[in-house]
Amino acid sequence: MPPVPPSSTTEPASIAQEVTRLAASPEVISAIEWFRDQEPEFTRWQLELARIPAPPFGEAARSDWLAERFRALGLVKVHKDSIGNVCGSMPGNSPATIAVSAHLDTVFPATTPLNIRRQGRKLFGPGISDNASGVTALLATAAAFANFNLPHAASLLFIGNVGEEGEGDLRGMRHIFSDPNWRDVIHASVVLDGAGTDTIVSEALGSRRFEVTVRGPGGHSWSDFGTSNPIVVLARAIQIFSQTRVSSSPKTTFNVGVIRGGTSVNSIPESASMRVDVRSSSVAEIERLEFELRRALEQALHEESMRTSGDRNSHRVELNSELVVIGDRPGGELDSNARILQIARAVDNHLGNHAQIQRASTDANVPISMGREAIAIGAGGSGGGAHTLQEWFDTTGRDIALERILLILLCLTGATK
């Protein structure tokens, strides 16, 4: 485990001075003017990218598109890793690395018609904002560093990652942070996800999802009466588990969202299953709820065995159960004095931008849960209808977000004069 940079060795006042100094440097002023002039090109990138299907586990074509652009910008060591993340670096002169990433995947199946179109400054179509806008901002930022020779002591690692949405379960980011070559050098991460400039996600909402299946011998409702019944076991387990107390701070929730089982009204079911979702920003709370769920299931199985084995005419008890984790997003919270948060706030003050701290489930969950400095912020403009076919993105004000991202990165990398 590499040393995490101390959180608050730099006074907020000196961070504010550093932001002011950076923003006034000629290279940065040129880059910011360029952001304004380049909007037509950024719009083209965003439309082009959104037209490439990227369902969960099907991001390859987008990875190729981004790798090609990374190479064209002159990023070094551009490559696709074994699961499809695209990485490109801009080496600095210190061993530390600052990662900036945007997820490539969408929630839409490969068969979704991608009717991507533009009316003035408004762009429409599935995935246009989440996360074609994030990938566009990633590219625009990389281009600014490349074109204006912006100073950075730490290296910059630009990542277009796979697997953020739904069943992707953050696999792209997990892969990056399980690779010692990256894990041990990335000191801070900035995740670009969706539109806007009004939030800083520094609280990682964790979730764990389970599929619980109970199986029994099944049988005829009349002739096999008394045989253990998986649906009854699940019902008992739900009844027990739903009485679990949860904390309101950190907010912790659970939900039994799907229940399936049985064949017909006159059959004792052979199996029954349920899907359970548990959420909290505290890993300990998620662990505790998982423990309670397992305990509820054990108790329900035991009670059902007792009930049926007490009956002399019953078949032998042949119940078994399985609890499979079908999703696991680690949670956590960034220290309120974390340097990355102080920098983001100082940049927002400088820009007169009002942003709220938010709790959400993003790629930043992975580093935050490991005690690393990370935030997720928007790629500017405005957007709506995320995860629907009516998704839209308005490019107005994108340049402010790009300036914000650039200043945060310059400050994080410890730009030298």
Ligand SMILES: [Zn+2]
């Ligand atoms: Zn997203």
